[in-house]
Amino acid sequence: MPSRTLFATHFYEGQLTEAALVEELLDACLSLAQEDRAGRAWSKAHGYRGYTSYASLNDLPQRDPAIADLVKILNRHVAAFAQECGFQLERKLRLDSLWVNVLKPGGTHSGHLHPHSVVSGTVYIAVPPGSGALKLEDPRLPMMMAAPRRPDTFVYAEPAPGSIFLWESWLRHEVMPNAAREDRIGISFNYR
Template identity: 65%
Template sequence: MTSRSLFATRLYEGQLADDTLLADLDRSCRALSEEDLAGRAWSKQHGYRGYTSYASLDDLPYRDPAFGNLVRLLNKHVAAFAKDCAFDLGGRKLKLDSLWVNVLKPKGTHSGHIHPHSVVSGTIYVTVPEGAGGLKLEDPRLPLMMAAPTPLADAPEDAQRFVYVAPAAGTVLLWESWLRHEVPAGNAREDRISISFNYR
């Protein structure tokens, strides 16, 4: 008898490995959360506990050299992930489509969602206080499982319906943009700072 795993869903985990850049990004993200009045207003209007530049700023790599330096590093991570996924890109490279800051207050969450019209999405974690919410990934086959039994609690990770990742400062996570994910509430006492992005 043989058993094969089919239709793999890949999750890339890398490290930024640049403490100076992380410190610069932390300062820049905190400054934006104070200065970007449109982003603060959007966050309040949409019930986002904290600040996001998602709907207010689309020029971060040009606005601040720290974000420009980050994008150059992210391009390498995304190229490695695209190769691991065996994407046929016809000799082209995936390009950054959008990048935004998230300063999530304690107990803040981000409900389950996908990133339409993108190929690869991800997050770089800038500041992750103890107890901060991580990333929850959902098996994309879940709506089709009808009568499938729940996996055992100690089932291997690739047999689970949900996978939880607890990143640290400097962690780079990448996934295909159709993969549903969310940020559950944590119990940290300080802000969790991350930068999310899409490539197409």
């Protein structure tokens, strides 16, 4: 009897098609990294190699029109992804949080997930060659016990400037070390 695949994990790869918006977002991210003293202090205190607005600013779409334009685009991508995932929603998903990441050379972010969210993602703004992929972990890994190795236990998604990656928030992932000589810049977010 033939087998079938059960419980597939969806991963969405979209693209910002507006090159001018990517440039505006780059300027916005760099300005925030320069001006946000609390974010720089939090990053330093928590060993984040670079800058993140994760713990300091929660109003980025109101601060910058380019980020507000990005949110409108993300809303459409997230709605398409939710439909692809077969979510039975009583109301549409809404942006819960959004933050800038400027990861310096050598910087990384260890494996994690995003609790209390449904869809998480990142838009890549600056991706110098060698700045690293997004590493996604097979969600069955903790349950595999004595299972033999599989070639796809970890999947590496290679971003480019303007890449939009979306995944269900429970999917464990990590940011690989930035081996480039320049900063990798992205904007991450959660919907619930």
